[in-house]
Amino acid sequence: MREKAYVTTPIYYVNDVPHIGHAYTTIIADTMARYYRLKGYETFFLTGTDEHGQKIEEAAKIRNRTPQDYADEISGKFRSLWDEFEISYDKFIRTTDEEHKIGVQKAFKTMYDNGDIYKGHYEGHYCVSCETFFTDTQLIDENLCPDCGKETRIVKEESYFFRLSNYQEKLLQWYEDDEKCVLPKGKKSEVISFVKQGLRDLSITRTSFDWGVKLPPEINDPKHVMYVWLDALLNYITALGYGTDQKNMTYWPATVQLVGKDILRFHAIYWPAFLLSLGLPLPKHIAAHGWWTRNGEKMSKSKGNVVNPKEVADAYGLENFRYFMLREVPFGQDGDFSQKALIDRINSDLSNELGNLLNRIIGMSGKYSAFGISSKNVWHYHEKEITNVMEHLRQAENNLNDLQTNRFLEELWKALTIANQSITIYEPWVKMKNGENDFALATVAMVANILAKVAILLHPVMPKTTHKIAEALHFSINHDAYVTFIENNGLLEDFTIQKVPPLFPKVEAELLKAPEPTPAKEAKKEEVKDTAISIDQFFETKLKVGTIIEAVAVPKSKKLLQLQVDLGEEKPRQIIAGIKEYYKPEDLINTQITVVANLKPAKILGLLSEGMLLAAKDANGLTLIRPETPKDNGSSVG
Known part of the structure; x- marks a missing residue:
């Protein structure tokens, strides 16, 4: 029976159009799903949109539209972009899907029957933007949200509560027992610190608005709708059929659940507590990535510097953009987008080191062997190089399994460095002149084999580019190739290399228009000492x-x-x-x-x-x- 893998993105809230942060999460998830398929796993990849809550209801009202109509539009933009980016998802879920609502109601009833949900009253400070209640001690300046800095509202209403406090010790035990349940390590420490401060029972219904999933009919309390985070988090199992046909629940528990660091608390505390109440296994990895800035500045609409991922992909190429996003920043840390950094990656990493290596192989084989390449003497002359390359490739896979995408790509490029340096060290052209033909041709074949092995593992990041490399080297990238060349360290059969145009033409100048400068940048640099700053500035x-x-x-x-x-x-x-x-x-x-x-x-x-x-x-x-x-x-x- 094939091993199964289940990869999820967070479902994206339909209060705005997709930005670079959404693209980053989705590209990582897509890379992981493609990697698991390459390894032969039966893989299910989920993404989608989160469409309920007071914020959506109010946003629709401002636009004189129904919440459903507004959600349809924004959800459609996400799906359209992921389709254009050829994201290989298996299901795009919407929390307005009827099957999702049925599953959420079943989960609520199960937790209620287990004694984990009770009815009471809540009064507290509520942030509409974050859809979260905060205690007096958590607030900034008595009224401001500690997460986003916006004003909170005093909300007093009847509510159903989830007994989150009952799960504090079980959660702490999970964190202790499973070293990699939350990645990276620093984010896990933050979660543990939060839980150790004490968990309060969680208000999980609202009566102040209607745009949400109603309670199960058996409970017969129609004025309540479910808290948006309870509704949203359950998508990861309702997408597999929980509460309806159950047919894909065999994929649970999730292998990798990717989230932004701002929603880690919900996924690493509330979500596993809900699962424990439902009697379901906990996810293998909940992985939180950082945020993106632009040219060192926080992105905002007012600054006009929000990065549109489609514009970048259209200008520089989708696969170049994918590579840059995964290579540029250590997973878990904040990253900075600049056209200069992107161009440097394209010209240096992709053009000089990857694309040029294929050109060199084509050129040498054309001169020395009428484009024919044979691996028959590779082990005899170059066992050391192949062995070293395999060590880097195994480490690359270890890094990818820990979601360290930048270190994964660094190890692949170390293998490419061995290939490029081998050409310089062994000088096949000199050996051909000296009559050492077998050695020279073995060097060319060795380099071709290194490129083939790297292309297989690079495939989840750059699928179209690596298909072109594989076609030139006369093999196909699939699970069989992974087994042959990576697991078993096999070599290419004799083949005639195919000429291809340069894979990565050099980029000579920035292709996107720079953001319009803000008035603050155009003004004279006159600083006033001790000027008060906003809470948003402080939280930067x-x-x-x-x-x-x-x-x-x-x-x-x-x-x-x-x-x-x-x-x-x-x-x-x-x-x-x-x-x-x-x-x-x-x-x-x-x-x-x-x-x-x-x-x-x-x-x-x-x-x-x-x-x-x-x-x-x-x-x-x-x-x-x-x-x-x-x-x-x-x-x-x-």
């Missing part, structure tokens, strides 16, 4: 607690120390700090500090710095700002 700065695990002096610098800081992420951050006059490196090791964690990386004396330490300085010297008591690495400050 991410402060985190970290532990210094390495500290050394920067050579030839009187002020700088080179620090490695553990922020609870997959790997430590390097920070270059001007504190050498006040602290000895050895005194800093294993001490905690506060880091500005979302600064754009910069080079200082040629060294990459990925953050800044917080410190206070006066006439008596400089002191680092530290937590009063030890905190988990990655804990947020503010």
Whole structure:
């Protein structure tokens, strides 16, 4: 029986059109689904739209439209873009689907019958934008949402509650028992910290609006509709037939559930608690990625700098865009989109290292063997290179299974580097002149085999490009090829290479119009000290607690120390700090500090710095700002 894989994106809220963040999530999910299919897994890939809630009802009213009509339009835009991007989803779910509503009602009734849902009254601060209640202690300035900074409303209404508090210890046990249940590690630490503060029962119905799923008819309480997050999260099982035909429930539990970091709490706390109540297994991986900025600035409509993924794909090519998104940023961290960075990736990684390698193979085989390539002597002359390449490919797969897409691609490019360097080292043209024909032709064949193996694993990221490479090398990319060339480390059979046009023409200039400058940028740079800032501006700065695990002096610098800081992420951050006059490196090791964690990386004396330490300085010297008591690495400050 074939192993099964189930991959999900979050269902996207229909309050706006698709942006680069939606595209990023969906491209990662598509890559994982294609990878599982390549490995021979029976794979189900789900995406869709979340269409209920007060925010949608109010947005439709402003436009003099019905909520259904408004949801139909925005949902259609998401589906249209994913189809244009050739996203390989198996089902596009909408929470307005009748089968979904039936499944949600069944789940509610099951949890109710299990004693996990009870009726009561709720009064609290409600953020319409986030569809979430907050306690007085969570609010900013007594009334502002701690997540988005917008004003909350006092809501007092009858409500049904889910006994979330009953699942606190079970959730903590799950986090402890399953090392990779939440990825990356730093995000898991944040979730654990939140749960340890204590979970309160969750209000899961509303009476103040109508646009939502009604309670099950057996409960007979028609004035209530379900809380949008209960409704939305259950899509992952209703899409498989939960509550209706059940035919695809064999795909559960999910292999990978991808979410943005802003909705991790709902997926890593509420969602597993609901599943425990329903008696269903928990997901294998809930993986949270970061946000995207543009040229170092937060994207916003007012700034006019929101990246339209379709415009980028149309200008630079869809597969180039896919590669850039997955290569540019470590999974879990925030990324920055700039045309310069995209062009650099196309010209350097894709054109010079990948596309040019195929051109070199075609050119050499054309000169030396009438385009014929034979692997018969590859093991004899190049066992070391093939063995090294396979080590990189196995590590690449390990990285992809941990959702580390950038490190996955880095390992594939290390294999390409071996191929390109081998041509320089062994100089087949010299060996042909010296009569060492077998050696020269084996080198060409070895390089062709490396390219074939890389193309197979690159296929989930760039399916059309890798098909072109495979056609040139006279093989097909499918599960059989994965088994032959990756699992069994096989080599290409004798073939005649096919000439192809260059895969990645160089990009000489930016192809998209730059965002219109904001008035603030056009004005003179006159700064007013101590000017009040908005809560939105304050939340743009991410402060985190970290532990210094390495500290050394920067050579030839009187002020700088080179620090490695553990922020609870997959790997430590390097920070270059001007504190050498006040602290000895050895005194800093294993001490905690506060880091500005979302600064754009910069080079200082040629060294990459990925953050800044917080410190206070006066006439008596400089002191680092530290937590009063030890905190988990990655804990947020503010």
